[in-house]
Structure formats: structure tokens, C-alpha cells
Amino acid sequence: MSTGVLYGVGLGPGDPELLTVRAARLISAADVIAYHCARHGRSIARSVAEPYLHEGQLEERLMYPVTTETTNHPGGYEGAIAEFYEVSAKRLAEHLDAGRDVVLLCEGDPFFYGSYMYMHERLADRYEAHVVPGVTSVSAAAAVLGRPLVQRDEVLTVLPGTLPGPELARRLADTDAAAVVKLGRTFGTVREALAESGKLDEAFYVERATWQTQRVEPFAEVDPSTVPYFSVAVVPSPAYAARKSGAAEPPEPVEPARGGEVVVVGLGPAGPQWLTPEAEQALAEAEHLVGYGPYLAKVPQRAGQRRHASGNRVEADRAAEALELASHGARVAVVSSGDPGVFAMASAVLEQAERPEWTDVSVRVLPGVTAAQAAASRVGAPLGHDYCVLSLSDRLKPWEIIEARLDAAGAADLVVAVYNPASRSRTTQLATAREVLLRHRAPETPVVIARDVGGPEESLRVDTLGTFDPAVVDMRCLLIIGSSRTRVRQQPDGTRLVWTPRRYD
Structure with missing residues (x-):
């Protein structure tokens, strides 16, 4: 015997006359009518579909064990609901295995916050399944x-x-x-x-x-x-x-107004505890905020402020958008993680500001705590003497230049803070960088691997140049590679501090 067919049927917002013709036809023809309901047993979906039901149809009422109340299920609310969907899917599967077509009713549209989708993902790979869209709320x-x-x-x-x-x-x-x-x-x-x-x-x-x-x-x-x-x-x-309301839509300005400003603001490496009062004031006074979406999400929303979020690889476009807004008299803040002058947005804004159409726009840069400073503070003082900061990203400069600078830093015995050490598309550069530094450093040289400093997934690890595994490093990490003078101090509680003396003997 062939199996039945599953239909997820959207019922629309509540008026039975707003069902599609196909939805009404399938409901009338179905062997089994299934619907969800709360523990009181009443179903809005069934009440909407009732004009199209007839005697002899089987009804499968899928009663939620919980809705918004608490539960004593070992897995909590999520565990109770997941178990309910598994049991409900088995009940519908029994009808389908018996060759009965099943219509699962769903208010609105089945794939627009609809309960049907949880049955679809459990059954559609085993049975023929179709979705009938409905008018959304x-x-x-x-x-x-x-x-x-x-x-x-x-x-x-x-x-x-x-x-x-x-x-x-x-x-x-x-x-x-x-x-x-x-x-x-x-x-x-x-x-x-x-x-x-x-x-x-x-x-x-x-x-x-x-x-x-x-x-x-x-x-x-x-x-x-x-x-x-x-x-x-x-x-x-x-x-x-x-x-x-009779108000005219804002016209396109013919002649740019003057007096606008772009302030490039450093947010620090994580939450508000890293933000300076000066930066906080600039963010509060801005009419427009421009930045990479996840960085903008860290800034509290203020009434009347407009946000302009963009992706991670459009720095030039982002800077141009900010300058264009400011050229019409707006106060614009460009947000940047860490310090905007360290591998961040300040250079991108100033580069675009060289264009003739924006020569009258003022640009200010407000500092922020850098990722290197934050990571160093967590483990002691590895940047206590001369150090350099290098990015391993070869998106904006060739690898040959990066390798030459690594070699020079190693020869100069500088502590090296490494930004952008790896990504999904860059998996070999860090291992090469280690080999370059090992020309000048002992394998026992301390290495700090700091990930998501200040964030919810913060982790810090002290390893050595000769033994650390590049595979554990990703784009959210920053490395601090010590000089020949950098030391590790064991604390009474078992933690280790890394520091670099301020003098050479």
C-alpha cells in the first residue's frame, strides 16, 4: 500500500473566507484533519477551517503540554516541546503509513512562525509533503x-x-x-x-x-x-x-549644507565597560551611526538616531556613506571595534575624505582600548617593553611584506602582537609566521592566545612558540608572542602571568 500525503495548510489570519481555494479543497478532501491546541482543548485553527469539514473525517488533536507556563520536564520548556513534536510526528506518521492523507491546519502561513514547520522537518524526508501558503497576520x-x-x-x-x-x-x-x-x-x-x-x-x-x-x-x-x-x-x-498627513517627502538636497562632522569612535574590544566617556558622549550626540552590524549592535539605541549597518568587507563604502551624510550637515559617528586607528575604520575614513567632494567635512578620531591592550592586561604585562603590532591578513597587502616585517621584528627582538591570525580562507599563514619567528626565538618563548577578550566566550591560554597549535586559532583570537626577555610567573592559585621586563641587563 502506498503512503498518504502530508499537507501543511495555511488558513490565513482568521476569517474563513480568506482561505485559498486550494486550502478549502484539500481540507474538504482530507482523510485526517490535524491541528494544534493548548491544554484547554480549543483550537483556533479548527474553528477557522470548520466550514470546510465534513462527517467521517478523522481528527487528530495535537495538544501542547505547555504554552507559556513552567514545566517540571527534565529538559525544561525546550525539552518538553521537543518531545511533544516527536510524539506528534509519530502520530501523524501512523496515519500516513496507513495510506491516509493528512492535512495539518496552521493559522496564517505554515512557514511564517507556523507550528507546521516542526512536523515538516520531521516528516518531509520520509513522506510526500506539500505546503499551501496562507495570508499572514x-x-x-x-x-x-x-x-x-x-x-x-x-x-x-x-x-x-x-x-x-x-x-x-x-x-x-x-x-x-x-x-x-x-x-x-x-x-x-x-x-x-x-x-x-x-x-x-x-x-x-x-x-x-x-x-x-x-x-x-x-x-x-x-x-x-x-x-x-x-x-x-x-x-x-x-x-x-x-x-x-500632507507633509512633503524630504527633497534631495541640491547644494550640500556645511557643518557636518564624522567622528570615528573606538568601542574597545567588547562591552560597555571598555568604552571611554568621551566615546560614549560622541555616540549619544550623533544623528547617524555607521558601522559593521555586530559592532553597531553593541551601541544602545537612542530615540531619533538612524543606523546604517553593513558587512565586514566594505570599509571604503561605509566610510563614503558616513562622509556623504556629514556633507549634508549631519553629525555622524562611525563605530569601530577596539581602537579605530589600529587596523580599523579611521584610516578608511581618512582615505575617502581625500576625495574632492568631501574636503569640507571635518573628521575626528576618538581612541579606544585595543585588543592587544585588553589581552595583555588579562595575562599580566607582556607588552611591558618595546613591541610591534602586525596583521597576518594579506587581503590589503601581499604576504611577502608581512613575512619581511615578521622577520625584522624577530631580528629586533620585539614582542609581537598578532592581529587577524587566521580565518576560514587563511589557514597556513600562522604556521609560516611561527617558522619565521623561530629563526630568531627559542621554542620556549611564551605565546599568549587570547580569544574573545571581554566577551562571553573569553579564553586565554599561555603556550610556547615551539608547541602551540595553529589549528586552535581563529579570527576571533589575538596572539602575543614574547621576546627573548619575556617571562612567565606562576601564581599561588595556579594561574600564570606573562610579563616583559622594562630593561635589558
């Missing part, structure tokens, strides 16, 4: 608002309200339009994030869109105690809102 919310979500080149960001508040605020500030789902108990956090991002006054609250009990209000006016899970925060198209 976000689309329904825009429809009942009567406002477009986005138009032309605007960007829409969809966010779960369960994200941490600072992350929500950052992402809301970065986008033109937004929808935040999964409200309920997260309403307070979402409201604060909207306020911090400067978008609270633009946001709408939509509850149970397309239902008879739907509710639409300005988000700022909603009583948090009345908010259910099935509600959405929507920040619709800003261009449409501007036209609706």
Missing part, C-alpha cells in the same frame, strides 16, 4: 489598517516580540517599516523599543485582524493588560504616512 494587519506596508525602495523588517529590548530597538531604528509579532506578554518590551527607536508615534496596534472582534488603535494608546498573543505591531510605509 502581517498582511492582514496592513489590510485592516488601510495602509501599505512598504513602497518603492522602502525596507520592511518582521520581528518577533520575544527578542531582547535593545535588539528590537536597534532593528526598528534600522528599517523603514516594521511588523512585530508575538505580542501578549512582550507588549511592554515592544513599546519601549518603539519609543527608543523613535517609531512609537508611527506604530499601530492590530488585534485579531479580520476577525469579528478585531481591534485597531495607535500603539501608544493601548492598555498593556488587554493585549492577547494574537496581535501585531505595525509601522507602515513612512512615505505613505507623509503623504497622508
